[in-house]
Amino acid sequence: MHDLIAMLISTVLGTLVGWERQLGRKPAGLRTHTLVCLGSTMFVLVTKHAVQDIGGPSLDPTRMIHGVITGVGFLGAGSIIRQEGYVAGLTTAASVWMVAAIGVSVGVHAYVLAAIGTGLALVVLEVFRWAEKVLGADADGS
Numbered sequence: 001m002h003d004l005i006a007m008l009i010s011t012v013l014g015t016l017v018g019w020e021r022q023l024g025r026k027p028a029g030l031r032t033h034t035l036v037c038l039g040s041t042m043f044v045l046v047t048k049h050a051v052q053d054i055g056g057p058s059l060d061p062t063r064m065i066h067g068v069i070t071g072v073g074f075l076g077a078g079s080i081i082r083q084e085g086y087v088a089g090l091t092t093a094a095s096v097w098m099v100a101a102i103g104v105s106v107g108v109h110a111y112v113l114a115a116i117g118t119g120l121a122l123v124v125l126e127v128f129r130w131a132e133k134v135l136g137a138d139a140d141g142s
Contacts, residue, residue, distance in 0.1 A: 002109065003045050010041035010106040013118040014099045020125050021095055027079050028092045036075070036096055037103040040068045044107025065104055072100035095125065 014037025015030065022029035047064040076093030098121045105114035 006041055006045060006106050006109060007038065009111055009114065010038050010103050013102050013106065013114055014038055016118055017095060017099050017102070017121050017125070020122055021092065026092050026095075027089060028096050033096065033099045036072060037099040037106075040072065040100040040103030041107040043068050044104050048107075068100055068104055069097075072097055091125070095121065 011034060014034040017037070018028075018030040018033030021033055043064050047061045051059055051061050076096040079092045079096065080087065080089040098117065102114045102117050102121070105111075105117060
């Protein structure tokens with residue numbers, strides 16, 4: 001039951017961030033963000049099951065989290081485009097990485113931390129976009 005609750009929470013939180021990206025027609029939108037959040041939660045939950053079912057002194061559950069961080073960083077790097085001195089996709093890459101962190105938080109049942117992270121990510125993505133326009137700052141366009 002705990003796994004089901006975690007997966008549902010992860011789906012909702014990943015969808016919230018993905019929805020914001022989808023509305024802005026960004027390269028990684030609703031489905032990508034939701035799947036990354038859900039997948040990272042599932043990897044952490046699988047680790048818990050592996051420790052319980054397989055066990056052993058050499059099974060380090062934190063290795064799965066390290067793998068998620070590295071793998072999602074690689075996924076996010078694929079959304080970065082450099083063309084004629086202009087770089088686009090940095091915010092998209094960062095938001096994909098952020099939903100992985102949200103998913104990992106849900107996976108270890110740190111639901112409040114995951115909710116706070118989701119809320120702050122939405123503030124950064126929406127409120128800071130407005131602030132960049134007001135301040136005339138160069139945005140990365142992603």
